Amino acid sequence: MKGSRAERYRSRRRNDSEVSRFWIMGLLFSLLVLAFELLIEIPVDADWLQEMEMALFSASFTLLAFYLLGLTFVFSRGQKAGKINHQVIIYVWLGAILFHLFLLISNLSNQHVYKAGIILFLGPLFLTVYHFITYLSALREDRAQQEAATGASLERIAYQTILEGSRVYSEIGRLRSEYPEVEQMLRANDFHNKLERYALEMQQYLQAKKFERKDVELLEGHYYFLENLLTLAKQHPGIIESRAFARRED
Structure with missing residues (x-):
């Protein structure tokens, strides 16, 4: 209406x-x-x-x-x-x-x-x-x-990417707190600083008044890095062994 x-x-x-x-x-x-x-x-x-x-x-x-x-x-x-x-x-x-x-x-x-x-x-x-x-x-x-319709579409994609990136970052934080070997893996491979910097940059885009195509591409690149890092953390041998041990205890 x-x-x-x-x-x-x-x-x-x-x-x-x-x-x-x-x-x-x-x-x-x-x-x-x-x-x-x-x-x-x-x-x-x-x-x-x-x-x-x-x-x-x-x-x-x-x-x-x-x-x-x-x-x-x-x-x-x-x-x-x-x-x-x-x-x-x-x-x-x-x-x-x-x-x-x-x-x-x-x-x-x-x-x-x-x-x-x-x-x-x-x-x-x-x-x-x-x-x-x-x-x-x-x-x-x-x-x-x-241009207004394109700007609204880019803004919607950007906010959705930031939301998904925040969820992935929270999941990585949970794994880091529950499994110390994940934190060790991140620091050993120099992923820790990049993870925090990408998460902070994505949050800073919440204050942006206008999104361009390059901004959305940057956010998507940060999100794919976080997503791949989450996949790598879930596949860490320490987590797999901890889950197998938990199933044996049950």
């Missing part, structure tokens, strides 16, 4: 951020359109109008090609392109290209038509930028969730 509430909260927060981003982009685009209509005058008899339309036509065609290339890259990696309908953006780019092509082959002399051409270039450009920002935001959030 907690997981479902957390998921709903993340989904609602993601939707709110996307809506806010969309309204901000829409407001900027609306202000830009008003600026073109009210503040900018385009001379209809200027020589550079055809060059401007050719540049807008080439830029629209190039940006559409890069947009399709980006979609191909995203889909080839098995990722989602976001909640934005990419087909609408493609159709808008195609409409802008056709409009610029129409202005190139026609002889219209109306500044509002040329302003519409500029706006038709900026419109799909804003949609493409918005789609790109939305996709990167969703990708960053997914990566953050994956």
